[in-house]
Structures are given as structure tokens and as C-alpha cells.
Amino acid sequence: MKTLILTNDFPPRAGGIQQFVHNLALRRPHGSVVVYAPAWKGAAAFDAEQPFEVVRHPTSLMLPEPSVLRRAGQIIDSHQCDSVLFGASAPLGLLAPALRGRGVERAVGITHGHEAGWARLPVARRLLRRIGDGLDVLTYLGEYTRSRMAEALSDEAAKRMARLAPGVDETLFRAGAGGAEIRRRHGLEGRPVAVCVSRLVPRKGQDTLIRAWPRVLREVPGAALLLVGGGPYRKELEGLVDAMGVRSSVVLTGSVPWEELPAHYDAGDVFAMPCRTRRRGLDVEGLGIVYLEASATGLPVVAGDSGGAPDAVLDGETGVVVSGRSVEAVAVRVAELLADRDLADRLGARGRSWVEREWTWERQAARLDGLLSPEE
Structure with a gap:
């Protein structure tokens, strides 16, 4: 089983979501992941140090459009990926149904909190519903975000939600750390x-x-x-x-x-x-x-x-x-x-x-x- 991580949020760009996705990628079994992410300053040096391949999009932002779908499909074919993980479900999770036609059997989308705000806005709410319907699992951080997003999802998508939150490296964050x-x-x-x-x-x-x-x-x-x-x-x-x-x-x-x-x-x-x-x-x-x-x-x-x-x-x-x-x-x-x-x-x-x-x-x-x- 190999997973394509399709994400706009990935180092060396700084941020909490980037660290969340990167730490999950690092803990996947060796040889089981490939990442597709936007270009960013310092990416070449960063990518060379990773224990998995990182494919960079030519620009600093990826949208659910034909060029991204085409490149993602090529990566899935060349790496024989049977699952896809969206580092942030909105908006790239909209690509999930099309990627199933390239051999993806399992599609999981991570959410980070701002999607709870999306659920309150009419247009964004409809997009969130489409994303949820196209995924096998839409994750949530905690009960607050789950309850807010569930209001925007179909009943079936809401039932498939699962909790996945960032972790803490307890070996770094400890008493006596300096x-x-x-x-x-x-x-x-x-x-x-x-x-x-x-x-x-x-x-x-x-x-x-x-x-x-x-x-x-x-x-x-x-x-x-x-x-x-x-x-x-x-x-x-x-x-x-x-x-x-x-x-x-x-x-x-x-x-x-x-x-x-x-x-x-x-x-x-x-x-x-x-x-x-x-x-x-x-x-x-x-x-x-x-x-x-x-x-x-x-x-x-x-x-x-x-x-x-x-x-x-x-x-x-x-x-x-x-x-x-x-x-x-x-x-x-x-x-x-x-x-x-x-x-x-x-x-x-x-x-x-x-x-x-x-x-x-x-x-x-x-x-x-x-x-x-x-x-x-």
C-alpha cells in the first residue's frame, strides 16, 4: 500500500498545518508515501533530506484544476498509489472522485479548524459538503470542529468522520528543555x-x-x-x-x-x-x-x-x-x-x-x- 499525500501545506513553508502533515508523513512506513506539494523557497534542500520523494508543483499554490489533477494522476500511476491523503481537505479534496479513476481505493482528508468557519458560509458550506461526499473519511480535531462541520455534511459523510489531531513530541517538549x-x-x-x-x-x-x-x-x-x-x-x-x-x-x-x-x-x-x-x-x-x-x-x-x-x-x-x-x-x-x-x-x-x-x-x-x- 502506497499513499500520495496531496497538500498545499508542507515545509519548508512554516506553519502549524505544515508541521502536522510533515510529522504524519515522517511516521508512515518506509517506502509507503510520496508527497505532492507546491514550490517554496528552500524546497530543494529540504526535500533532499526527506526519507520519501517530494514532487513539487511549479507554483506556490495548488487548486483543484486540470493541471494538478493530471500531475497527481501521473504520480499515482508511477508510484502505484492506492490511497490519497489530502493534507488539508479544502479545496484539494474536490479532486478525490477523479483520482479514484486512477486506481485510488481510499481517500482521506484532514481538516484543521478553519473548516468549521466554512460550514457557516453558504458557498463554502456547499463545497465542504461536496468534499465530504467524495472522501472515505473526513477527519476532525475535536468535538467542536466535528459538530460544526457535521452540520454542513450529508448524513453519510458525517458518519464517516474520524478524529485525527496533531501530536506532541514529548522528547522535545519537557521540563528541563533549556x-x-x-x-x-x-x-x-x-x-x-x-x-x-x-x-x-x-x-x-x-x-x-x-x-x-x-x-x-x-x-x-x-x-x-x-x-x-x-x-x-x-x-x-x-x-x-x-x-x-x-x-x-x-x-x-x-x-x-x-x-x-x-x-x-x-x-x-x-x-x-x-x-x-x-x-x-x-x-x-x-x-x-x-x-x-x-x-x-x-x-x-x-x-x-x-x-x-x-x-x-x-x-x-x-x-x-x-x-x-x-x-x-x-x-x-x-x-x-x-x-x-x-x-x-x-x-x-x-x-x-x-x-x-x-x-x-x-x-x-x-x-x-x-x-x-x-x-x-
């Missing part, structure tokens, strides 16, 4: 630290954390907030830091290399990202893999209630879920966990155990193997 050096770099030694690792955009709630910080400082003097990541919201956040008078307590690192992310999580005592849903449900958190990476590092998490974010937290066991719009709720929970080391340690330990039990890449790869194997 946090002491990050603390030294930013002058945070000896201070209680809340860390948020995320792109700087309004949905993620970094502004709520900054607004909450004066209240946190009243409960936990000397506490520091470490905001890790870059993005278009940085200028507004910098202005808010000054407006709230917390410049000495808040550090914005900007973008950091991927290989330094485990150390930045490890620099914190608590992880907080109070995400919130925006634009009438169109701008929503699909899952929140950052909460699981923080749990793997042994940190208790304070999560917002946007979309599927609560699926990545065992509320009251690995962390707490709060309204991402409530400055007061965020301040109370972050301060509580920074002040109560025993409570923080208990939640962090449970989070680590949960990740090891349910969220490793090996577990997700095993789930994918079951989805790609034809039913007996």
Missing part, C-alpha cells in the same frame, strides 16, 4: 513567570493578559509575563504594555527559531493563552496545540474558551478554561497558579501524563494508519 537560559537572556531569574507561545493576533488574547497583569502583580509581586512569537498585533501590544504601566514586567520576544520553542515553554511556571472567538465565529481556535506542548513541558495551562481550545485541556486536571474576554477571570487564574506552586505542579504533572497517554505523534500516526487501511 528554560534557565531563556530566563537569563531576558533577566527573569528568580521571578514567577507566565508564558504565552503564539502568533501575535487578536484572537490569541495576549492583550487580555497584558490588561490582567496589574491585577496579577497585586497578588504575585515580581511576576513576569513572557510573550513568545511574532505577528501583526505586536505594535498594538507594545502600546498596551506602556499604557498599562507594566513595561518592567512584560517581555515580548518576537519570533524565535522553532528549535528554541521547547526552551521558551520551559522558561515559564504557568502557560496562558486566553483565546477568544471573533468575527461571529469565523475567527476561532481549532484546537490549540500550544496547550498540549505546555502540558508536555509540565506546565499548568490557562486556556481561553474559543472553539476547540477546551479539547486540549482537562479542565481542573491539567489546567483551567476561562472566558477569553474576561480580564478578571484570567487575572485570578494566572495569579492563583503562579502563587500556589503545589497546585501548579499537580496540574502540570497530570498534563504531562495525559500527553504521554493520548497525544504523542506515534499515537496519531497509528490512528492515521487505521484510517488509510481499507476496511475488510
Whole structure:
């Protein structure tokens, strides 16, 4: 059995979806996968290091059009692929029915969260329904995304849905991954630290954390907030830091290399990202893999209630879920966990155990193997 992974999202282009698809590809059996993806700067060097063949489309975007269908069919023929995995179901999943005529027996499409927004828009909703009807399995991240997408699918397609979420490399995201050096770099030694690792955009709630910080400082003097990541919201956040008078307590690192992310999580005592849903449900958190990476590092998490974010937290066991719009709720929970080391340690330990039990890449790869194997 050989699988064609047909995807617009693949390294060296950066992003969470790209890492999701790549990690699944790496864990397929040797010789069982070939990838068809768009051209991207640095692709030749990246592709040369992969344990499978990567075929690049001439442009940086692939659409469900004749040229992509023709090239995909050629790859299926030359590699004798009997299954296809769409790295993101929309829109390339529309090609599934045509690819069956080239010998594909099994078609699986991955979704990532934004499809829950598609289900609310008339034209996109119809396309999502067509995609679901053409696939053997449409995956979902968690209950939130499943329920929203199911409303747009036919009854039969909804019954064929299956859960497949990103995994966490628990050998990289762990306590002792280099946090002491990050603390030294930013002058945070000896201070209680809340860390948020995320792109700087309004949905993620970094502004709520900054607004909450004066209240946190009243409960936990000397506490520091470490905001890790870059993005278009940085200028507004910098202005808010000054407006709230917390410049000495808040550090914005900007973008950091991927290989330094485990150390930045490890620099914190608590992880907080109070995400919130925006634009009438169109701008929503699909899952929140950052909460699981923080749990793997042994940190208790304070999560917002946007979309599927609560699926990545065992509320009251690995962390707490709060309204991402409530400055007061965020301040109370972050301060509580920074002040109560025993409570923080208990939640962090449970989070680590949960990740090891349910969220490793090996577990997700095993789930994918079951989805790609034809039913007996």
C-alpha cells in the first residue's frame, strides 16, 4: 500500500498545518508515501533530506484544476498509489472522485479548524459538503470542529468522520528543555513567570493578559509575563504594555527559531493563552496545540474558551478554561497558579501524563494508519 499525500501545506513553508502533515508523513512506513506539494523557497534542500520523494508543483499554490489533477494522476500511476491523503481537505479534496479513476481505493482528508468557519458560509458550506461526499473519511480535531462541520455534511459523510489531531513530541517538549537560559537572556531569574507561545493576533488574547497583569502583580509581586512569537498585533501590544504601566514586567520576544520553542515553554511556571472567538465565529481556535506542548513541558495551562481550545485541556486536571474576554477571570487564574506552586505542579504533572497517554505523534500516526487501511 502506497499513499500520495496531496497538500498545499508542507515545509519548508512554516506553519502549524505544515508541521502536522510533515510529522504524519515522517511516521508512515518506509517506502509507503510520496508527497505532492507546491514550490517554496528552500524546497530543494529540504526535500533532499526527506526519507520519501517530494514532487513539487511549479507554483506556490495548488487548486483543484486540470493541471494538478493530471500531475497527481501521473504520480499515482508511477508510484502505484492506492490511497490519497489530502493534507488539508479544502479545496484539494474536490479532486478525490477523479483520482479514484486512477486506481485510488481510499481517500482521506484532514481538516484543521478553519473548516468549521466554512460550514457557516453558504458557498463554502456547499463545497465542504461536496468534499465530504467524495472522501472515505473526513477527519476532525475535536468535538467542536466535528459538530460544526457535521452540520454542513450529508448524513453519510458525517458518519464517516474520524478524529485525527496533531501530536506532541514529548522528547522535545519537557521540563528541563533549556528554560534557565531563556530566563537569563531576558533577566527573569528568580521571578514567577507566565508564558504565552503564539502568533501575535487578536484572537490569541495576549492583550487580555497584558490588561490582567496589574491585577496579577497585586497578588504575585515580581511576576513576569513572557510573550513568545511574532505577528501583526505586536505594535498594538507594545502600546498596551506602556499604557498599562507594566513595561518592567512584560517581555515580548518576537519570533524565535522553532528549535528554541521547547526552551521558551520551559522558561515559564504557568502557560496562558486566553483565546477568544471573533468575527461571529469565523475567527476561532481549532484546537490549540500550544496547550498540549505546555502540558508536555509540565506546565499548568490557562486556556481561553474559543472553539476547540477546551479539547486540549482537562479542565481542573491539567489546567483551567476561562472566558477569553474576561480580564478578571484570567487575572485570578494566572495569579492563583503562579502563587500556589503545589497546585501548579499537580496540574502540570497530570498534563504531562495525559500527553504521554493520548497525544504523542506515534499515537496519531497509528490512528492515521487505521484510517488509510481499507476496511475488510
